[in-house]
Amino acid sequence: MKLLRDNARTVVLTGAGVSAESGVPTFRGGSDSLWAKFSPEELASIDGFMANPTLVWEWYSWRRKLIGEAQPNPGHEVLAKLEKHLSKFTLVTQNVDNLHQRAGSEQVIELHGNIHKNKCLRCGRPAPESAFATDQIPKCSCGGMIRPDVVWFGELLPEAALNAAIVAAGSAELFMSIGTSALVFPAADLPVIAKRRGAYLVEINLEETRISPHADEVFHAPSGEVLSALWDQIRVDDKSRPNTVVD
Ligand SMILES: [Zn+2]
Structure with missing residues (x-):
């Protein structure tokens, strides 16, 4: 070359x-993954996030852990x-x-985007990557929910x-x-x-x-x-x- x-x-x-x-791993992992039963839209779209932010955050926590272990x-x-x-x-x-x-x-x-970054759903401000607890969706100082700073289905x-x-x-x-x-x-x-x-x-x-x-x-x-x-x-x-x- x-x-x-x-x-x-x-x-x-x-x-x-x-x-x-x-x-x-691929998006949801193999067919035996516990995430395989969810549609991509449920896990990675704004509609999915609004419908069930806890589910989406749990999924991202799982992916971040796997990705963090990869070299x-x-x-x-x-x-x-x-x-x-x-x-x-x-x-x-x-x-x-x-x-x-x-x-x-x-x-x-x-x-x-980058899976290790977050941003506010409302004001767009970058937010630190913090540990996600299942009972608590991270919130911005403006009150908006924090989401992963990645491009979801249907987004530009x-x-x-x-x-x-x-x-x-x-x-x-x-x-x-x-x-x-x-x-x-x-x-x-x-x-x-x-x-x-x-x-x-x-x-x-x-x-x-x-x-x-x-x-x-x-x-x-x-x-x-x-x-x-x-x-x-x-x-x-x-x-x-x-x-x-x-x-
Ligand atoms: Zn905000």
């Missing part, structure tokens, strides 16, 4: 596949190193699990994050779509935007997606493996150049 070694404007979009390699995988680590190594690098994620930051990524555009993506992602995609020379099924819009449009504007499009995903036929290079393999191999290649290339220091 020649462009990855150059000083090219590089944009990476990550999705659930990257988290799955860290053992982060960043080699794919997260390579992306954190690329941020430091490449001068024009933008990381965009659909994941809410904070694993990119825990791996060392400093600038992360979070399209779907955070405008600033989406705009930043679109601008980055539009000027990308290399765009890497990693571990995303390319089905959730508008994030799924980002590789298309980049490709139309002339970016070299690379897809890393276990399965074929609707992006695959448009990609210049496709890797149907775990992202941790592919990214580790790419990073090794960068190091080899850099060492063969004079006066180049690689950490």
Whole structure:
């Protein structure tokens, strides 16, 4: 992948596949999970929250615990190193699990929010992550209920994050779509935007997606493996150049 070694404007979009390699379970867990009997809308929509905030908070407490126990995988680590190594690098994620930051990524555009953050339902003010007790929904000083700061079904993506992602995609020379099924819009449009504007499009995903036929290079393999191999290649290339220091 020649462009990855150059000083090219590089944009990476990550999705659930990257988290799955860290053992982060799918939305409600497996079919034996105690949450499987609830619909996604009951657990992650404003209507679901208004109907039963205790249920929603219990579910988020469960997810936060599982996510807190997960560890960043080699794919997260390579992306954190690329941020430091490449001068024009933008990381965009659909994941809410904070694993990119825990791996060392400093600038992360979070399209779907962050499960470790909260905000007030009424005034929107950020609220600290506090222990949830089943008999008590956290409240803001304004009296509004506190909710997780993630994008629920039927909600718009955070405008600033989406705009930043679109601008980055539009000027990308290399765009890497990693571990995303390319089905959730508008994030799924980002590789298309980049490709139309002339970016070299690379897809890393276990399965074929609707992006695959448009990609210049496709890797149907775990992202941790592919990214580790790419990073090794960068190091080899850099060492063969004079006066180049690689950490
Ligand atoms: Zn408030």
